[in-house]
Amino acid sequence: xxxxxxxxxxxLTNEVEANSIADGGMxxxxxxxxxxxxxxxxxxxxxxxAHCTHYHGPLAEGIVVxxxxxxxxxxxxxxxxxxxxxxxxxxxxxxxxxVERTGDQIFVRxxxxxxxPARQRVAGSRRHPSSIVILGGGAAGLAAADMLRREAxxxxxxxxxxxxxxxxxxxxxxxxxxxxxxxxxxxxxxxPDTYEERRIELLLGSPVSSIDPAAxxxxxxxxxxxxxxxxxxxxxxxxxxxPIPGHxxxxxxxxxxxxxxxxxxxxxxxxxxxVVVGASFIGLEVAASLRTRGVAVDVVARDHLxxxxxxxADVGRFIQSIHEDHGVVFHLGETVTSLDGRKVSLSGGSxxxxxxxxxxxxxxxxxALAEKAGMAVDNGxxxxxxxxxxxxxxxxxxxxxxxPDPHTGERIxxxxxxxxxxxxxxAARNMLGLRxxxxxxxxxxxxxxxVTINYVGHAERWDSVKIAGSLDRRDASVSFFHGGxxxxxxTVSRDRExxxxxxxxxxxxVTVRRN
Ligand SMILES: Cc1cc2nc3c(=O)[nH]c(=O)nc-3n(C[C@H](O)[C@H](O)[C@H](O)COP(=O)(O)OP(=O)(O)OC[C@H]3O[C@@H](n4cnc5c(N)ncnc54)[C@H](O)[C@@H]3O)c2cc1C
Ligand code: FES
Numbered sequence: 001x002x003x004x005x006x007x008x009x010x011x012l013t014n015e016v017e018a019n020s021i022a023d024g025g026m027x028x029x030x031x032x033x034x035x036x037x038x039x040x041x042x043x044x045x046x047x048x049x050a051h052c053t054h055y056h057g058p059l060a061e062g063i064v065v066x067x068x069x070x071x072x073x074x075x076x077x078x079x080x081x082x083x084x085x086x087x088x089x090x091x092x093x094x095x096x097x098x099v100e101r102t103g104d105q106i107f108v109r110x111x112x113x114x115x116x117p118a119r120q121r122v123a124g125s126r127r128h129p130s131s132i133v134i135l136g137g138g139a140a141g142l143a144a145a146d147m148l149r150r151e152a153x154x155x156x157x158x159x160x161x162x163x164x165x166x167x168x169x170x171x172x173x174x175x176x177x178x179x180x181x182x183x184x185x186x187x188x189x190x191x192p193d194t195y196e197e198r199r200i201e202l203l204l205g206s207p208v209s210s211i212d213p214a215a216x217x218x219x220x221x222x223x224x225x226x227x228x229x230x231x232x233x234x235x236x237x238x239x240x241x242x243p244i245p246g247h248x249x250x251x252x253x254x255x256x257x258x259x260x261x262x263x264x265x266x267x268x269x270x271x272x273x274x275v276v277v278g279a280s281f282i283g284l285e286v287a288a289s290l291r292t293r294g295v296a297v298d299v300v301a302r303d304h305l306x307x308x309x310x311x312x313a314d315v316g317r318f319i320q321s322i323h324e325d326h327g328v329v330f331h332l333g334e335t336v337t338s339l340d341g342r343k344v345s346l347s348g349g350s351x352x353x354x355x356x357x358x359x360x361x362x363x364x365x366x367x368a369l370a371e372k373a374g375m376a377v378d379n380g381x382x383x384x385x386x387x388x389x390x391x392x393x394x395x396x397x398x399x400x401x402x403x404p405d406p407h408t409g410e411r412i413x414x415x416x417x418x419x420x421x422x423x424x425x426x427a428a429r430n431m432l433g434l435r436x437x438x439x440x441x442x443x444x445x446x447x448x449x450x451v452t453i454n455y456v457g458h459a460e461r462w463d464s465v466k467i468a469g470s471l472d473r474r475d476a477s478v479s480f481f482h483g484g485x486x487x488x489x490x491t492v493s494r495d496r497e498x499x500x501x502x503x504x505x506x507x508x509x510v511t512v513r514r515n
C-alpha cells in the first residue's frame with residue numbers, strides 16, 4: 001500500500017474525505033506539478049508546499065502542532081495559515097493553497113499569492129530604533145536582519161562582519177562542502193541581491209575594535225565609526241588555539257569560515273594523510289568528509305570516547321565505531337606534544353605523518369568587545385530573558401550569548417546553528433519592543449557519513465540514560481535524565497520522535513510556568 005507521507009501520486013484537487021485525515025495528520029499529494037501536503041489541525045484543513053525551504057526536508061513526515069507544521073530534519077516550523085517560516089533554520093516561506101470544504105469532502109484549489117515577507121505592523125507598544133547595527137555576519141546576525149525586515153522595521157540596518165564572505169551556511173562547511181558534495185554557490189545564505197532588496201548594508205572584512213555604549217557608536221578597525229539606535233552583538237565564538245610547540249612549521253588549519261573550508265578542500269585534493277586534533281563535532285565531521293575524499297585520517301583526542309561529555313558513553317562508542325568502519329584511526333587519551341613539518345608527535349610516544357593538520361578542540365565565546373565596553377560577561381555575554389545585555393538597547397545572540405533558559409532553570413550558552421538563528425530572531429523582535437522571553441528548546445544535528453544524530457534539549461549533566469531501540473541497528477532514541485526530569489533526547493533515524501520530544505519539553509515548561 002502507498003505511504004500517505006511519502007507517495008505524492010494522489011491528486012489533491014480531487015475530493016479527499018475529511019475523516020480520512022486524523023486531527024494532526026497529513027497526507028502527501030500533488031496539485032499540478034507541485035508536491036503538496038494536506039494537513040488537519042482540529043477541524044481546519046490546510047494545503048502547503050511539501051518541502052521545507054531549509055534543505056528540502058519532507059514536511060509530510062514532520063508533525064502538526066497548533067496550526068503549524070514542523071520539519072522532521074532540523075525542526076523548522078511553518079505557519080499552516082500563511083506559510084511563513086516562523087522558526088529557523090528555514091527563513092523563507094512555503095507556498096499555500098486554498099482549501100474548500102463541501103460537507104465531508106475537502107478540495108485543494110488554487111495556489112495563493114505569496115504574501116510580502118514584511119508582516120503588517122501590529123500597533124501597540126513597539127519601539128522603532130533610529131538605526132540598528134548588527135555586529136557579526138553569521139547565523140544569529142542574518143536571522144536577526146531577516147526578522148527585522150519581516151517585522152516591518154523600516155530604519156537603516158547595517159551588518160558588520162570580520163569575514164570577507166557574506167553570511168554562509170556554516171554547518172555545510174564541515175559536511176557536504178568539505179566532502180566535495182556541495183557546490184560553492186550553495187553556501188551563501190542569501191544571493192547577493194537580497195541584501196540590497198531588503199536594504200541591509202553589509203560591511204564585510206570589517207572587524208570592529210570597540211563599542212561605546214554611551215555615545216551609541218561602534219569603532220571599526222579601519223578607523224570609521226558607526227552610530228546605532230540599537231545594537232545586536234552576534235560575534236559568535238573563536239576556535240581554541242593550542243600552543244603546540246612547532247605549530248608554525250606544519251600546515252595547521254582551523255575550520256570556522258568559508259575561506260577556512262576552501263583552504264582545507266584545496267589541501268585535501270592532493271593529500272594522502274591528515275591528522276585531526278580533537279574528537280569534537282567539527283573534528284569528527286571533518287574526519288568523515290576527508291574520508292569521503294579518500295584521505296587517510298587519524299584523530300587524536302584527550303577524551304577516552306568521542307563526544308562522551310555531550311552524548312554519553314553509548315553514543316560516543318557508536319560514533320567511534322561508525323568512523324572506524326570508514327577507516328578513521330583514533331588515538332584516544334592522547335595529546336599532540338609537538339609538530340615538526342609533516343611529523344606529529346603524540347603524548348604516548350608515537351608519531352604520525354601528516355600532509356596537514358586540522359584542529360577541532362572547541363571554541364570560546366567571542367566576548368572581548370562586550371567586556372571592554374563594560375557589559376556583564378560570564379562565560380558568554382550575559383543577557384536577560386529578552387536577550388538584552390546589561391546595557392539597555394544593546395542585545396546579544398548566538399554562540400556569544402548566555403541566557404536564562406526556562407527549561408533547565410539555568411543560564412546556558414550553546415553552540416548550535418538553529419539556536420543561534422532563533423536567538424537572532426527573538427533578539428530582533430525584542431529590539432522592536434515586543435518583549436518576548438526566549439524559550440526555544442535547544443536543538444542541534446550532526447552528520448557522520450550517512451548517519452545523522454538529532455539532539456533536542458540541554459543536558460550538561462545527567463544521572464541516568466535510557467536507550468530505546470538499537471544504536472547498532474541505527475534506529476534509536478537516547479534520553480538523558482537529571483533529577484527525574486528528561487533533559488535531552490538524541491535520536492538516530494527517529495526524526496519524528498525527536499520532534500515529539502521537542503514539543504513535550506516546550507509544553508512541560510509552559511505547565512511549570514503556569515503552575
Ligand atoms: C564548520 C562548522 C560546522 C558546524 N556545524 C553545525 C551543525 O551541524 N549543527 C549545529 O547545530 N551547529 C553547527 N555549528 C555551529 C554553528 O555554526 C554555530 O553555533 C553558529 O554559527 C553560531 O552563530 P553566531 O551567529 O553566534 O556566530 P557565527 O556564525 O560564528 O558568526 C559570528 C560573526 O561575527 C563576526 N565577528 C566576530 N568578531 C567580530 C568583530 N570584532 N568585528 C566584526 N565581526 C566580528 C564573524 O566574522 C562572523 O561573521 C558548526 C560550526 C562550524 C564552524
Ligand atoms: S530541511 Fe527542514 S529544517 Fe532543515
